[in-house]
Amino acid sequence: MNLKKSLIIAFVISAIAIIAWELFWRSQDYSPTIDDNKALWSVQRDRVTDLTPNNVILMGSSRTLFDIQLDNWENETGKRPIQLANVGSSPLPIFHDIVENTNYTGTAIVGVAPGLFFSTTFPKAEPWAWPQSRVDHYKARTYAQRINHQLSLPLQQSLALMSAGEQELDDNIDLKALLKRITFGNRIPEGMPPFYEFGEITSLDRNLQMMEKTVKDTAFANTIIEVWKFFGRVSPPPDKEATMAFFLKDVEKFKARGGNLILIRCPSSGGVRAGENQAFPRKDYWDQLVLQANVKAYHFEDYEQLKNLKCPEWSHLSVNDARFFTNELAKIMISDNAITNLKTN
Amino acid sequence: MLFNSLSFVVFLVIVLVLYYSKLFNWTNKKRMLLLASYVFYGLWNPPLVILLWISTVVDWTAGKRLALEDNPQKRKLWLLLSMFVNLGFLAFFKYGDFLLENFVSVVNSMGVDFQAMPMDIILPMGISFYTFQTMSYTIDMYNRKIEPAKTFLDFALYVTFFPQLVAGPIVRAKDLITQFYEEKRATYNQFVWGIFLLTIGVFQKIVLADTLLSGVADDVFGSSKLLHGVDAWTGTLAFSGQIFFDFAGYSTCAIGIALMLGIILPDNFRYPYASLGFSDLWGRWHISLSTWLRDYLYIPLGGNRYGITRMYVALMLTMLLGGLWHGAAWTFMVWGGLHGTYLILEKLQKRYVPFKITKWNGIFLAFITFSCVNITWVFFRAREFDTAWNMIKSMFYMQPGGEKILDSFNIVKVCAVIGILFMCHWIMRNTSMREVSLKTTPWVLGVFWAILFFLIVIAQGSGEQFIYFQF
Numbered sequence: 001m002n003l004k005k006s007l008i009i010a011f012v013i014s015a016i017a018i019i020a021w022e023l024f025w026r027s028q029d030y031s032p033t034i035d036d037n038k039a040l041w042s043v044q045r046d047r048v049t050d051l052t053p054n055n056v057i058l059m060g061s062s063r064t065l066f067d068i069q070l071d072n073w074e075n076e077t078g079k080r081p082i083q084l085a086n087v088g089s090s091p092l093p094i095f096h097d098i099v100e101n102t103n104y105t106g107t108a109i110v111g112v113a114p115g116l117f118f119s120t121t122f123p124k125a126e127p128w129a130w131p132q133s134r135v136d137h138y139k140a141r142t143y144a145q146r147i148n149h150q151l152s153l154p155l156q157q158s159l160a161l162m163s164a165g166e167q168e169l170d171d172n173i174d175l176k177a178l179l180k181r182i183t184f185g186n187r188i189p190e191g192m193p194p195f196y197e198f199g200e201i202t203s204l205d206r207n208l209q210m211m212e213k214t215v216k217d218t219a220f221a222n223t224i225i226e227v228w229k230f231f232g233r234v235s236p237p238p239d240k241e242a243t244m245a246f247f248l249k250d251v252e253k254f255k256a257r258g259g260n261l262i263l264i265r266c267p268s269s270g271g272v273r274a275g276e277n278q279a280f281p282r283k284d285y286w287d288q289l290v291l292q293a294n295v296k297a298y299h300f301e302d303y304e305q306l307k308n309l310k311c312p313e314w315s316h317l318s319v320n321d322a323r324f325f326t327n328e329l330a331k332i333m334i335s336d337n338a339i340t341n342l343k344t345n
Numbered sequence: 346m347l348f349n350s351l352s353f354v355v356f357l358v359i360v361l362v363l364y365y366s367k368l369f370n371w372t373n374k375k376r377m378l379l380l381a382s383y384v385f386y387g388l389w390n391p392p393l394v395i396l397l398w399i400s401t402v403v404d405w406t407a408g409k410r411l412a413l414e415d416n417p418q419k420r421k422l423w424l425l426l427s428m429f430v431n432l433g434f435l436a437f438f439k440y441g442d443f444l445l446e447n448f449v450s451v452v453n454s455m456g457v458d459f460q461a462m463p464m465d466i467i468l469p470m471g472i473s474f475y476t477f478q479t480m481s482y483t484i485d486m487y488n489r490k491i492e493p494a495k496t497f498l499d500f501a502l503y504v505t506f507f508p509q510l511v512a513g514p515i516v517r518a519k520d521l522i523t524q525f526y527e528e529k530r531a532t533y534n535q536f537v538w539g540i541f542l543l544t545i546g547v548f549q550k551i552v553l554a555d556t557l558l559s560g561v562a563d564d565v566f567g568s569s570k571l572l573h574g575v576d577a578w579t580g581t582l583a584f585s586g587q588i589f590f591d592f593a594g595y596s597t598c599a600i601g602i603a604l605m606l607g608i609i610l611p612d613n614f615r616y617p618y619a620s621l622g623f624s625d626l627w628g629r630w631h632i633s634l635s636t637w638l639r640d641y642l643y644i645p646l647g648g649n650r651y652g653i654t655r656m657y658v659a660l661m662l663t664m665l666l667g668g669l670w671h672g673a674a675w676t677f678m679v680w681g682g683l684h685g686t687y688l689i690l691e692k693l694q695k696r697y698v699p700f701k702i703t704k705w706n707g708i709f710l711a712f713i714t715f716s717c718v719n720i721t722w723v724f725f726r727a728r729e730f731d732t733a734w735n736m737i738k739s740m741f742y743m744q745p746g747g748e749k750i751l752d753s754f755n756i757v758k759v760c761a762v763i764g765i766l767f768m769c770h771w772i773m774r775n776t777s778m779r780e781v782s783l784k785t786t787p788w789v790l791g792v793f794w795a796i797l798f799f800l801i802v803i804a805q806g807s808g809e810q811f812i813y814f815q816f
Contacts, residue, residue, distance in 0.1 A: 002787040003537040009791025014798045021803060144346040144353075144388040151351040164805035175804040176556045185753030 022161050025173055029213075030160040034201040036065075036087070036208065037166040039149035042138040044082050044206055048098065053106045053258070054342060056081035057098065059091040060111020063266035065208040066199055066316035068109075069326045076330035078342030081109070083206040087167070089131040090116050092247055097135045099250040105258040107339055112265050112289065114280035115231070118238040121246050153204070170194040193226040198313065209319045215312045224313035225271065232275050244289060251293045262338055263290060263297040264329065267306065270314035296338040298329060346388050348543075348598040349550050356385065357602065364606060371528040375498055378606070382507035386470070393469040396434060401504045403430045404479045405497055411486040412493040420487060427483035431476040439473065441466045443673030471511030473670055477637055479504050482518040484641055491519050499525045508602040512595045514613040514633035521608075529607035538779075541794060542601025545778070548797040549594030556804045557762050558587040561755050566726050566736070573747035577739035578719075579756050582763045584726045585719050589618065589766070592631070615777075618718070619711045619770035621702055623687040626714060638667050657692075661685040671725070676733060679724040687717060708771055715767060 034040065048057060056079060058064050064085035074080040084094055091110050098104055119127045156162045164174035170181070171194075198214040198221075201207065213220050254261055265286060268276060280286075282299070290297040300306040305328050309321050317325055333339045346353050360381050364374055387394045407427040414420050436444070445461050452459045482503070485491040494500035503522045509515075531539060565572065565580020572580070596613035603610045613633050620626035627635040646659035661682070668681020702710060720737070727733035739747050773781070782790055 003534050003541070003790075005787035006791040006794060007537050007540070009788060010794035010798060013792060013795035014802075017795065017799045018802055021799075142389045143391070144350065147352040147355075147388070148350045151355065155351075161803065162805060173803075175552065175800065176560070178803075179556075179754075179758070182754050183752060187753045187756075188749050188751070 018161070022159060025160045025163075030163065030173065032157050032160050033163065033197075034153070034156050034204065035165045036201050036206060038134045038137040039141070039145065039152075040201070040204070040206060041084065041086070041134045042141055043149070043204075044084055045097075045134075045138045047082055048084075048102050048104055051082070051104055051106055054079060054340065055104075055106040056339065057104070057106065057108050058083050058085055058111070059094045059098070059108060060085040060264075060266075061089055061091065061113040061116045062087040062199075062208075063113050063268070063316055064091075064109075064111030064264070065206070066210055067111075067266040067322045067325050068329075069209070069319075069323050070203065070205065070207040072323045072326040073330055076327055076341075076343075077334065077339060080205070083208075085111060086131045086134065088116070088127065090119055090127045090243070091131070092117070092121065092243060092250075093128055093132040093135055095247070095254075096250050097138075099254045099259075101139075103257070107260040107262060108254065109262045109264055112263055112286065113268075114238075114276050114285050115235065117247075117289075118240050118243045118280065118285060119235070120239050121242045122239075165197070169197050171196040192230050194223060195227045196220070196223055198224050199316070209322065210312070210316055212319075215318045221313045224315075228272050228313070228315055232272075232279075238280065238285075240285065240288075244292065247289075248292055251295065255295070260338075261293065261295045262333065263293065263295060265297075265299040265301075267300045267309045267311060267317060267325065268315050269309070269311045272311070272314035296333075296336065298332060298338075300325075303328070303332065346385050348595065348602070349547050352388070356381070361605060365530070372498065374528075375502055375525060378507070379498065379502050379505060382502070382505040382510060385507040386505070386510060389470050390467070393467075396438075396469055396472070397475065397505055400431060400434070400476060400479050401501050403427060404483050404504070405494070405500045407483045408486045408493050408500070411483065424483055424487040427480060431480045434469075434472060435476055438466055438469055440669075440673045474513045474515055475504060475510060477634075477670075478515045481515070481637060481641065482522075485518060494518070494522045495526060506603070506608075508599040508606075508608075509610055512592070512599070513631075514596055514599065514610055515637050516610060516633065520611060524608050531605055531607040535604050535607065538782075539601040539603075539605035541782075542597050542604065544601075544794060544797050544801070546594045546596070546598030546601060548801055549590040549597065552797075552800045552804045553762065554587045554590035554594060557758060558583045558590070561751060561759050562587050562726065564750060566728075566732060568748070568750055569732070570748040570750075571735050572739045573745065573749045574739050574742070575756060576747070576749055576751045577736050579751055579759050581719050581723055581726075581736065581740065583759045585618075585722050586759070586763050586766055588722065588725075589614075616770035616773045618715050618767055619774040620714050621707060621710050622714055623684065623691050623717075626718065627684075627688075634667070634670070638663050638670075642666060657689050660688055660692075664688065674728075676724045676727055676730065679733075680721050683721045683724065687721075711771060711774075712767070 051057070056073075056077070058068055058081050062085070065083065065087060068081070068083070068085075070080055070083060084098075085091065086094070091112075095108065095110060098108065116127050119125065122128060123132065152162075161173065163172045164177070165172050168177065168180075170177070197211070199208045199210050202209050214224065215221075251261055282301075286297075286299060300309065306325060309317060309325060311321075312318055316322075330339075334341045346356060360378070363369070363377050369377060383394050383397070386397065404427050407423045410423045411420055414423065442465070449459060449461050482491070482494075482500075486493060494503065499522050502525055503516075503518060506516075506521065562580055562584035565576055566584065593614040600610045600612070611633060613631060615629040615632065617626055617630035620629050643659050643663040646662055647655045648659060649656045662685075664681040664685030665678055666681070668677040668679070668684070671677045671680070700706075720740070723736045723740070724733050727736060785793075
């Protein structure tokens with residue numbers, strides 16, 4: 001048996017195949033991206049331990065991720081915030097974790113996307129289970145997992161083929177995702193429309209920006225809109241009572257120890273906004289929440305410069321609009337003394 | 346640390362460089378391997394390395410005393426000390442919550458209103474493997490079957506050797522400790538074959554178990570609905586393949602990594618899904634555990650020395666405890682009980698309705714065995730009896746009105762993978778990968794190897810744990 005020959009053949013063919021695979025996907029407009037996974041989130045969560053009262057933590061759903069640009073916030077306020085928001089999820093488990101498991105007394109900005117914020121407190125429901133799994137991972141992560149994450153980052157930043165994401169989106173190019181695209185027959189009813197990646201992480205501290213394709217390619221933006229429509233059809237009714245009670249309990253505890261909580265309502269437009277106005281009327285949800293939480297709160301509709309911002313896929317801002325929104329929001333909060341301007345010049 | 350992770354790649358490269366460098370003599374190389382093994386384990390949960398140390402010190406001391414002591418009473422006490430410590434660890438860490446829950450249920454059923462606080466005990470990774478391995482040393486010492494380990498270092502390395510520490514194979518002292526006595530270096534062919542085995546093992550885990558099968562098994566067993574028969578069978582077949590590829594993949598990696606160091610570990614799987622009956626199955630599936638249970642449980646319980654009835658009782662008890670070894674739940678006991686029943690029925694068949702196995706009826710018999718094994722996997726995988734019963738009902742009554750949750754592609758995919766798995770096991774049942782590779786041209790082997798590696802790269806495993814770590 002000539003194993004040496006086999007090893008050399010295997011090495012050469014593997015190298016050629018992997019290079020060809022990488023080049024092919026790059027020719028299809030794929031580029032290296034960082035996966036916004038639980039390991040990346042946990043690194044940010046870990047930073048909370050050492051924060052001072054001057055710091056700002058961002059929590060919420062994808063709108064908080066897309067719409068608050070960390071560089072712009074830092075430029076306006078002099079302090080870079082910690083981004084702990086998560087796509088498709090309720091901020092309640094994350095805020096609960098910060099309140100219960102840290103001594104943090106700085107500013108906590110919680111984004112309120114009504115469909116997710118008021119959705120549920122049921123542990124197995126996706127909007128709750130997803131962020132909670134990140135909290136659980138942070139608490140239980142092993143040293144080996146931390147090393148794996150650090151080792152994987154250079155690969156993610158260099159190779160387009162490293163696309164396996166925790167969200168398992170339909171345009172991932174790992175083997176599982178490629179096989180998922182093969183369908184035939186109609187044995188089960190059609191489920192969710194294909195959901196593609198429309199944002200990208202641009203820094204290791206989880207700054208997320210909308211991809212240019214989402215802004216320029218209307219057909220692509222429409223595929224995302226179809227997904228929002230699907231969620232609008234299948235989402236269970238909100239559980240306002242339970243979510244408010246759960247959140248307000250944490251709010252009291254956070255305020256009692258000197259924490260500064262701020263609520264924000266980021267823009268939505270088109271059908272999503274119409275749906276939200278119908279299912280979550282402002283006076284019954286947002287206004288009630290702000291009244292009972294008794295904290296500073298900022299709704300985009302209340303500001304002339306923000307109320308007409310348009311979201312390309314009805315729910316999140318383009319990079320340019322997100323930068324504008326971040327700058328304006330920070331200015332409004334500073335002028336309102338909701339946060340401190342730490343800029344030295 | 347997981348074999349299918351980037352940190353392990355770095356770890357292995359460092360270990361191999363140090364092992365084959367001229368920096369150390371053999372004793373220091375063994376010290377380096379021991380330290381590396383503690384790092385390998387400690388990167389998961391450092392404080393739990395203390396359990397390994399306790400097991401090591403207790404069994405080393407017990408083994409040493411058993412070698413010197415002639416007084417039968419004192420010898421028994423040293424053996425009991427070893428058993429008490431190792432089984433005590435298992436009882437507390439693995440079965441603590443289970444015992445407490447059942448105690449509460451029994452007390453409540455007697456009308457006493459008692460609620461216990463859950464202990465939430467963390468399960469140390471691989472505790473069932475290393476406690477069984479180290480116990481085999483003291484039991485063999487007690488029975489004067491082996492010589493004591495020459496040095497504490499050799500013994501500590503035997504307990505902790507990282508390739509097989511957390512999920513086996515469970516290696517006997519006589520097969521491993523003696524290999525540490527003289528310097529070991531892999532030959533060139535052994536080293537490359539070790540890399541090939543590592544590739545095969547990782548491929549089984551990442552591509553076959555995690556990418557092709559785990560999703561379907563999770564969907565089916567995670568469903569609370571009464572499923573259509575096709576979905577129930579597909580989910581069960583998917584789990585059947587997943588657990589084989591997951592566990593055999595780990596064993597293959599372990600054997601390959603050890604071989605790269607020049608250490609030979611025994612086979613743990615020999616194409617079990619083409620077994621001709623259940624005695625054959627247990628000679629092919631998790632061989633190191635089944636032989637452990639045979640030597641240290643079935644034979645001490647009487648084996649076949651005291652008549653047929655006693656033999657059946659011993660067999661059933663062995664399989665029930667074998668089931669419980671896998672997990673602290675009644676579903677695992679049922680799994681073990683079903684295998685015990687199969688073995689007893691097979692022995693009855695051989696006694697009263699013997700027939701000759703030919704190449705014509707062989708594959709049919711293998712298929713029947715495989716189908717029966719699949720039924721047991723339902724109880725192994727289901728977390729609750731309700732789920733298991735729903736699955737069994739769907740599988741046997743086909744439930745045409747049951748819920749369909751799998752699309753056609755997933756059904757075809759699982760059936761294709763399991764069909765190929767079954768045929769491969771049938772073709773390979775009387776040979777080995779090594780023998781086949783000897784007959785294969787370097788070009789074909791090289792291309793096959795490249796395909797496996799390429800698929801591993803594009804599958805991009807997310808570093809999921811191996812199923813058997815929880816046992």
